[in-house]
Amino acid sequence: MDESEIIKRCIKKDRKAWDVFIQKYSRLVYWAIRKRLTASGFNSNEIDIEDIFQEVFLAILKGDKLLQLKNAKFIPGWLAMVASNKTVDFMRQKVRLSQDLVFDTPVFRDDTFEQELLSRDTVSVAKEVINTLSNKEKVIISLNLIEERTHKEVARIAGIPVNTVSTIIARTKEKLKKELKKRGIGNNI
Amino acid sequence: MDRVEKLIKQYLKKHLDFGKDNKTDDCPNEQILLEYFEGALDEERRRSVEYHIAGCGFCLSQLNIAFESQLMNKQDSFEAVPQKLINKTKSLLGGFNDGKGKKVRRVKITKKLFFLSGAIVFFVLSFVIPKYFIQFLVVTLILGMRWAFESENSRTFIMVLDSWRRHSQAKDEEISLRLKNRF
Numbered sequence: 007m008d009e010s011e012i013i014k015r016c017i018k019k020d021r022k023a024w025d026v027f028i029q030k031y032s033r034l035v036y037w038a039i040r041k042r043l044t045a046s047g048f049n050s051n052e053i054d055i056e057d058i059f060q061e062v063f064l065a066i067l068k069g070d071k072l073l074q075l076k077n078a079k080f081i082p083g084w085l086a087m088v089a090s091n092k093t094v095d096f097m098r099q100k101v102r103l104s105q106d107l108v109f110d111t112p113v114f115r116d117d118t119f120e121q122e123l124l125s126r127d128t129v130s131v132a133k134e135v136i137n138t139l140s141n142k143e144k145v146i147i148s149l150n151l152i153e154e155r156t157h158k159e160v161a162r163i164a165g166i167p168v169n170t171v172s173t174i175i176a177r178t179k180e181k182l183k184k185e186l187k188k189r190g191i192g193n194n195i
Numbered sequence: 196m197d198r199v200e201k202l203i204k205q206y207l208k209k210h211l212d213f214g215k216d217n218k219t220d221d222c223p224n225e226q227i228l229l230e231y232f233e234g235a236l237d238e239e240r241r242r243s244v245e246y247h248i249a250g251c252g253f254c255l256s257q258l259n260i261a262f263e264s265q266l267m268n269k270q271d272s273f274e275a276v277p278q279k280l281i282n283k284t285k286s287l288l289g290g291f292n293d294g295k296g297k298k299v300r301r302v303k304i305t306k307k308l309f310f311l312s313g314a315i316v317f318f319v320l321s322f323v324i325p326k327y328f329i330q331f332l333v334v335t336l337i338l339g340m341r342w343a344f345e346s347e348n349s350r351t352f353i354m355v356l357d358s359w360r361r362h363s364q365a366k367d368e369e370i371s372l373r374l375k376n377r378f
Contacts, residue, residue: 025285032281033273034264041260059276060284067288074226080233086264087225087257094218094253132206141242144249151204152252153259163262165234179199 010078017072028063037061038089048097062092067112103134131189142166143174150175208252218253228257310342 007015007026015092039058043050066072066088075084136144140168142164150171157175161168223231230236231244248254254264267273314335321331343353 021289024288028281028285028288031321032276032284035270036276037273038260038264042256045256056280056283059280060287063284063288074224076226076230077233080229080265082264082268083232083261084225084229086260087228088256090257091218091225128202128231129206132202136203136206141245141249145245145255147203148207148249148252148255149259151200152207153255155259155262159262163232163258178203179197182199182203 008078009081013072013075013078013081016067019067019069022069024063031081032059034082034085035059035089038086039093041086042090042093045080046094046097054096054100058089058096061096062089065092078124113115127189130183132182135178135185138181139178143178146171146174147178207254217251219251220246222251222254223247228254229261230263232258307342307345310338310345314338314342 007022010024012027012030016027019098025053036055036059039055039062043055083162136147139147146160146166149155149163150157155163157171158168161171164171227236227240227244228248231241231248236244248258317331317335317338321328321335324331
């Protein structure tokens with residue numbers, strides 16, 4: 007049974023197709039859940055992961071979410087996002103109950119350089135420079151710096167040539183450096 | 196990562212909505228994000244999705260997860276999942292498949308119809324056999340009440356009446372939520 011056949015039969019709520027679907031994509035869903043939990047710094051246990059795992063498949067079945075999928079070829083990416091989305095819902099629900107969630111911890115704490123980075127002037131220059139970027143450029147910079155994707159990977163995600171990605175990143179950094187120097191702040195940069 | 200990169204990263208993290216879990220109602224669904232990722236959106240839609248992603252840490256991380264999952268799927272490098280969990284999920288979902296859900300609904304409807312028709316039959320019988328008039332009427336009453344309580348509409352109706360009588364705001368909200376869910 008190929009992927010599109012599985013999806014078609016799952017939409018028709020064929021039990022055997024669902025068994026194949028769960029077996030085939032269980033590792034991917036499991037990975038996506040763990041990935042999101044780790045990225046969020048959420049304090050979870052194996053029972054939580056199992057709950058989310060079941061909830062993901064149940065939500066797809068009950069919400070007829072497979073109807074949303076236009077091309078069975080892209081199911082891994084789609085399924086990973088659904089699993090990740092469900093994980094966030096679970097974390098939100100749990101945090102509402104226990105308030106013990108630790109989201110993105112600050113990257114910088116006791117470093118004097120980092121304090122300089124976060125000074126009002128420096129941040130305002132960064133803001134000015136970043137605000138001049140187009141949305142595409144912002145997405146590129148964020149994928150590279152926040153999600154830590156290589157230039158090649160960013161190019162694949164944003165659908166543009168690698169050279170363009172490298173140029174945008176280098177140009178933004180250069181522009182920020184110049185602006186900071188022009189205003190006599192961030193001399194260490 | 197050099198210092199300028201750190202500054203940009205820190206700025207993006209602090210000053211844009213870059214919490215990875217800050218999902219909002221405006222976030223595009225998985226299919227739209229996937230179409231953006233695959234370059235399958237028309238220009239206008241692409242721009243609007245891009246505008247959103249540029250300021251949404253959650254959607255950005257979703258794109259990242261989609262990308263990484265495609266890569267890992269190609270390499271088949273996911274870790275194993277306990278078979279027990281897979282089997283548990285299969286049996287959990289099994290109850291909703293193969294028309295079993297429909298079967299359960301059918302049984303419920305048959306049950307309701309049984310009480311209703313029973314009530315009607317005993318009501319008629321109470322007039323046909325006057326000797327057992329009271330007995331038949333009692334049975335009619337019992338079956339009629341069972342039918343009323345089995346019926347979702349009747350339960351909702353009773354709750355509406357009860358709510359009006361008591362004027363409880365919490366109850367009103369519960370009922371309006373229940374009615375909304377029904378449609």
